Amino acid sequence: MSVARYLRVLRIFWRTSLSSELEYRLNFLLATLSSLGHAAGNYFGLSLFYTGTGSLGGWPFHQALLVMGIFTTLSGLSRVLLTPNLARIVEHTRTGTLDFVLLKPIDSQFWLSTRRISPWGAPDVLFGLSMIGYAALRLELPLSQLAWAALPLAGSCVIQYSLWFMLASISIWYVKVHNVTEVLNGLLAAGRYPIDALPPGVYRFIFTFVVPVALLTTIPAQVALNQVRVSSLVLAGVFALGAFVGSRAFWKFALRSYTSASS
Amino acid sequence: MLRRAWRKALALCQLSLANMLEYRAEIYLWVLASALPLILLGVWSRAAEGGAFPLTRVDFIRYFISVFLVRQFSFIWVIWEFEELVVSGNLSQMLLQPLNPIWRFLSSHLMERVVRLPLVAGVVALCFALYPEALWLPRAGDLLRAVGLLGLAFIARFFLQYMMSMLSFWSERAAAIEELWFVVHLFLSGLIAPLDVYPESVRRVTELTPFPYLIYHPVNLLLGRPVPFTRAALVLAGWGLGALVLQRLLWKRGLERYSAMGV
Numbered sequence: 001m002s003v004a005r006y007l008r009v010l011r012i013f014w015r016t017s018l019s020s021e022l023e024y025r026l027n028f029l030l031a032t033l034s035s036l037g038h039a040a041g042n043y044f045g046l047s048l049f050y051t052g053t054g055s056l057g058g059w060p061f062h063q064a065l066l067v068m069g070i071f072t073t074l075s076g077l078s079r080v081l082l083t084p085n086l087a088r089i090v091e092h093t094r095t096g097t098l099d100f101v102l103l104k105p106i107d108s109q110f111w112l113s114t115r116r117i118s119p120w121g122a123p124d125v126l127f128g129l130s131m132i133g134y135a136a137l138r139l140e141l142p143l144s145q146l147a148w149a150a151l152p153l154a155g156s157c158v159i160q161y162s163l164w165f166m167l168a169s170i171s172i173w174y175v176k177v178h179n180v181t182e183v184l185n186g187l188l189a190a191g192r193y194p195i196d197a198l199p200p201g202v203y204r205f206i207f208t209f210v211v212p213v214a215l216l217t218t219i220p221a222q223v224a225l226n227q228v229r230v231s232s233l234v235l236a237g238v239f240a241l242g243a244f245v246g247s248r249a250f251w252k253f254a255l256r257s258y259t260s261a262s263s
Numbered sequence: 264m265l266r267r268a269w270r271k272a273l274a275l276c277q278l279s280l281a282n283m284l285e286y287r288a289e290i291y292l293w294v295l296a297s298a299l300p301l302i303l304l305g306v307w308s309r310a311a312e313g314g315a316f317p318l319t320r321v322d323f324i325r326y327f328i329s330v331f332l333v334r335q336f337s338f339i340w341v342i343w344e345f346e347e348l349v350v351s352g353n354l355s356q357m358l359l360q361p362l363n364p365i366w367r368f369l370s371s372h373l374m375e376r377v378v379r380l381p382l383v384a385g386v387v388a389l390c391f392a393l394y395p396e397a398l399w400l401p402r403a404g405d406l407l408r409a410v411g412l413l414g415l416a417f418i419a420r421f422f423l424q425y426m427m428s429m430l431s432f433w434s435e436r437a438a439a440i441e442e443l444w445f446v447v448h449l450f451l452s453g454l455i456a457p458l459d460v461y462p463e464s465v466r467r468v469t470e471l472t473p474f475p476y477l478i479y480h481p482v483n484l485l486l487g488r489p490v491p492f493t494r495a496a497l498v499l500a501g502w503g504l505g506a507l508v509l510q511r512l513l514w515k516r517g518l519e520r521y522s523a524m525g526v
Contacts, residue, residue: 057310176288
């Protein structure tokens with residue numbers, strides 16, 4: 001099946017789910033308020049580290065703000081694209097309607113990961129991008145430098161998606177997987193700070209290799225600041241590719257255990 | 264009369280405990296999902312190495328371990344359960360029984376704390392293994408008062424959220440209001456940083472809200488720092504009582520609207 005056809009299907013998916021989500025307009029207002037509160041609170045929380053002579057692992061305030069902007073954007077994107085699909089995947093495996101998805105003449109991973117979209121996270125993306133823009137302005141970063149950062153940022157999106165989809169695949173064996181993604185979200189929260197802000201040792205090990213928040217937010221920021229080592233960029237690329245291939249392989253593996261249970 | 268009530272309470276607690284033990288895997292995942300204070304422990308303890316803050320590095324470590332602990336006991340989730348009961352129409356079954364549903368929610372919250380305890384103790388022990396220099400034991404008097412304040416915080420928070428749950432009778436997504444509440448709670452309660460590092464003006468604003476009494480003051484009691492105990496107890500009792508009165512009103516009005524429509 002051609003790429004054009006997939007794109008057409010994607011457009012239809014998103015149009016239908018957007019129109020159904022827009023039924024809840026008051027909630028959109030609440031979501032915007034809560035995003036605004038989070039953005040303001042996070043900015044304030046970050047500034048607390050810089051009272052007196054404090055700093056975050058040697059990062060000046062506006063550089064750390066760049067990391068926070070990247071974090072906010074990524075978590076907004078995952079609320080738009082990833083979380084709305086999770087509930088569906090779990091529901092499909094629980095009730096056995098996954099059968100119908102598997103029978104469709106379309107890649108099942110594609111269908112399950114893109115069927116739904118939710119505008120609720122859009123304000124987060126907006127506020128995240130504003131933080132990045134403001135920080136870049138204060139740091140006087142050239143636009144070309146920022147554009148380079150888009151590359152590792154795309155890698156971050158791929159890593160985040162792959163981690164998330166692997167967790168979602170677990171629902172084949174364990175339907176209460178929603179709680180597992182909450183754990184992932186809780187740990188990803190460390191990504192709002194540069195990795196150097198964490199103490200060396202256990203903390204850095206966990207947040208570099210177990211939950212790769214260093215790759216997700218610190219490396220794109222370092223690329224934007226032009227202070228990245230090539231080795232870490234390569235590491236990020238390899239990790240992104242590996243994670244994506246891994247998520248596909250894991251889904252295929254999980255499907256072998258799928259027994260089409262019905263309620 | 265009293266003995267009958269006691270027997271009822273005991274039976275209810277046994278039931279809830281059995282129920283919660285069945286879901287212990289999920290409860291453990293929730294504990295892990297609330298690791299934010301432990302991430303902040305790492306970040307703040309490292310930021311405090313230079314001694315730029317009114318608290319020392321060890322103070323920060325103790326502070327965030329206590330925040331983690333306090334939060335485990337004041338974590339309330341009744342609104343999600345209540346929303347689901349109203350939307351699915353399953354609340355009807357509870358209304359048929361000669362027992363106000365609040366007792367069920369209250370007992371399941373209490374028993375859930377018991378199930379949490381082993382893992383919470385394990386995480387705290389791990390923190391002390393990682394930072395043996397921060398090991399301390401609160402004075403017996405402080406500990407007693409902290410337990411009292413924590414009990415009040417739990418009750419106040421429970422009644423406040425239960426009161427908000429009543430909005431489920433009017434809206435399908437009442438839990439959105441809790442998310443908004445949580446944002447304010449996150450930044451004003453002392454969860455992200457001890458209020459000592461807040462600017463004086465912001466700190467004065469937080470004292471006008473119930474939030475610091477839920478986290479900051481109970482934590483300070485554990486740390487043996489001066490705490491306006493009587494005021495804290497009165498504020499928490501006041502908010503709890505106010506929420507209860509409002510809840511009774513909304514409950515009556517809501518039940519009149521409730522149509523027991525299920526899917």
